[in-house]
Amino acid sequence: MNILLSPSEIIEHLYCPRFTYFELYLIIPEHEEKRFKVLMGREVHKDKAQINKDYLRKKIGVTGKETEVYLSSEKLHLKGIVDEVLTLNDGSMAPLDYKFAEYKETQYKTHKTQSLAYGMLISENYGKPASKGFVVYTRSRNKLIEIEFKQKDIDDFQKIIEEMLLIIQKGYYPKKTSSKAKCEDCAYRNICV
Numbered sequence: 001m002n003i004l005l006s007p008s009e010i011i012e013h014l015y016c017p018r019f020t021y022f023e024l025y026l027i028i029p030e031h032e033e034k035r036f037k038v039l040m041g042r043e044v045h046k047d048k049a050q051i052n053k054d055y056l057r058k059k060i061g062v063t064g065k066e067t068e069v070y071l072s073s074e075k076l077h078l079k080g081i082v083d084e085v086l087t088l089n090d091g092s093m094a095p096l097d098y099k100f101a102e103y104k105e106t107q108y109k110t111h112k113t114q115s116l117a118y119g120m121l122i123s124e125n126y127g128k129p130a131s132k133g134f135v136v137y138t139r140s141r142n143k144l145i146e147i148e149f150k151q152k153d154i155d156d157f158q159k160i161i162e163e164m165l166l167i168i169q170k171g172y173y174p175k176k177t178s179s180k181a182k183c184e185d186c187a188y189r190n191i192c193v
Contacts, residue, residue, distance in 0.1 A: 004079035017174035
């Protein structure tokens with residue numbers, strides 16, 4: 001069974017592993033496309049793809065870019081659309097992702113995980129190293145943050161993928177999140193026991 005996971009599905013899994021069980025094993029849709037932040041995020045991505053089409057961020061060493069690139073890898077069990085695939089002046093590559101969010105002087109695990117997934121896809125598909133990624137926080141005056149990928153990040157990420165595959169392929173019912181606050185706004189709260 002060839003399973004390709006999107007960064008959104010991985011982030012949902014980190015939020016609560018039962019998302020994976022309900023959405024990807026039982027195939028009960030969450031309907032995230034109806035949420036305000038999801039809709040706004042999609043609008044931001046669409047706008048940035050048009051507005052910044054030819055703009056190269058030379059301050060961070062960008063020599064080329066592709067926008068809205070679909071990448072997948074059966075080997076990594078990943079798929080996704082990268083907002084921008086950057087070619088850097090040292091020969092490496094990096095993902096750049098736009099977030100409809102404010103920067104709060106902290107590196108969000110979800111943003112790092114998504115950037116890492118895209119970095120791994122870029123490395124696999126282009127055959128070039130992708131040891132960092134970039135996030136633009138559109139609600140903080142387009143603040144650009146660099147995210148470094150370490151081997152520990154990659155190892156931890158691969159464990160997450162293995163856990164997700166166990167749930168999807170074997171129907172393993174995982175423990176729910178330890179944070180009851182997360183359950184309040186969960187699409188599956190009425191069926192999760």
